[in-house]
Amino acid sequence: RLQLQESGPGLVRPSETLSLTCTVSGGSLSSSGYYWAWIRQRPGKGLEWIGTLYLSGSTYYNSSLKSRVTISMDTSDQHFSLTLNSVTAADTAVYYCARVEKGDANNYYFFYFYMDVWGTGTPVTVSS
Amino acid sequence: SSELTQEPAVSVALGQTVTITCQGDILRNYYASWYQQKPGQAPVLVIYGKNNRPSGIPDRFSGSISGNTASLTITEAQAEDEADYYCNSRDTSGYHLTFGGGTKVTVL
Numbered sequence: 001r002l003q004l005q006e007s008g009p010g011l012v013r014p015s016e017t018l019s020l021t022c023t024v025s026g027g028s029l030s031s032s033g034y035y036w037a038w039i040r041q042r043p044g045k046g047l048e049w050i051g052t053l054y055l056s057g058s059t060y061y062n063s064s065l066k067s068r069v070t071i072s073m074d075t076s077d078q079h080f081s082l083t084l085n086s087v088t089a090a091d092t093a094v095y096y097c098a099r100v101e102k103g104d105a106n107n108y109y110f111f112y113f114y115m116d117v118w119g120t121g122t123p124v125t126v127s128s
Numbered sequence: 129s130s131e132l133t134q135e136p137a138v139s140v141a142l143g144q145t146v147t148i149t150c151q152g153d154i155l156r157n158y159y160a161s162w163y164q165q166k167p168g169q170a171p172v173l174v175i176y177g178k179n180n181r182p183s184g185i186p187d188r189f190s191g192s193i194s195g196n197t198a199s200l201t202i203t204e205a206q207a208e209d210e211a212d213y214y215c216n217s218r219d220t221s222g223y224h225l226t227f228g229g230g231t232k233v234t235v236l
Contacts, residue, residue, distance in 0.1 A: 037225070039171075047163070047171065047214050049225040060223040096170055100225075103159060103177045112218055113225060114161035114176035121170050 002027035004097050004119035012091075012126050018084040022097030022119055030055060030075045035100035037115060038071060038082045040093040048093075052100055052113075053080055087126045094121040130154055130219030132228035139234040140205045145215045150198045150215030155225060158218045160198035165230075166211045174213075175200055202233070210235040 004124040008020035022036070029036070038050040051061040051072045057121035061069050065084070084091060105111040132152040140146035152162055159178060163171035173182050175191035188203045198217075202209050215228040 006204060016179070039227075041188075045228045046212075046230040047165075049216075049227060050140040052225065058223075060221075062224070063221075101176075106178075109159055109178075110218075111173075112155050112161070112177065114173060115163070115171075115216070116173050116176070116182060118170040 002099065002117050004117055006095060006097050006119045006122035008073075008095075008122055008124065010123060010125060011086050012124060013111060013128055014088055014126055015086055018082070018087050018091065018126075019123060020082045020095055020097075020122060020124070021079050022081070022123075023079045025078070028075075029065045029073060029078050029080065033102065035102070036073065036080050036111065037098045038098045039115070041096070041121075042090070042093045050082065050095075075121065089126050092124065094123045096121045106126045129136070129232075130221070130224075130226050132160070132215055132217060133225055134213075134215060134228040134231045136229070137232040137234065139236055141236050142207060143204050145201065145203045146205055146233060147199050147201045148213055148233065150200075150217075150228045151196055152217070152226075152228075153163065153196055154217050154219055154226070155193060155196050155198050160215045160217045161195060162189075162198075162200045163214045163216065164211045167168065169216070205233075205235050207235050209233060 037052040068085045070083040097119045099117040103112040161176040175228040
């Protein structure tokens with residue numbers, strides 16, 4: 001069964017760069033048809049999509065974070081990564097990685113996405 | 129608009145049925161998916177597409193969609209269903225995703 005596990009520093013200084021890794025086990029990061037995403041949840045708040053990566057290297061980012069975020073993958077090492085530059089206290093959150101599946105279109109709806117496997121999350125605090 | 133709106137909180141008596149909704153123009157074109165999140169835990173997918181449940185999700189969870197509103201229904205709610213529930217969908221940007229604000233379900 002596919003499992004995802006986030007890892008990275010729990011504390012980052014303001015203005016520095018946050019780097020997190022999501023390690024894939026029990027399956028392959030190279031499996032075609034899947035996308036891979038990062039989501040975060042600020043303390044006491046809801047879920048916020050950060051961005052999605054496809055095997056081809058195509059990336060899609062939340063417009064509010066686009067200027068600061070990069071998502072990349074290393075298929076040989078079975079992990080994908082999140083980099084967030086110039087962090088502030090507002091980036092303090094639990095960060096989750098997830099596998100994204102694509103659902104088929106039909107006569108009434110376009111294709112859609114859903115996140116079927118999630119990591120356990122890793123808390124990150126931005127503080128000096 | 130790519131926003132998804134959910135009611136902040138609902139309550140349901142043990143064993144009764146509750147429906148929570150997710151409203152947004154994007155739902156006229158794209159299905160929603162629904163996630164259950166219990167305190168201190170990662171979200172879990174409970175419904176996706178027209179009305180699909182992943183393996184291991186009880187059949188008391190069901191989904192539907194009509195117009196600009198997607199709904200998640202919990203039939204005969206159990207104590208363990210008390211959680212936050214989030215809807216999610218594509219937005220009009222294409223491959224971008226957006227979450228609703230979440231609904232806290234309390235089982236009385």
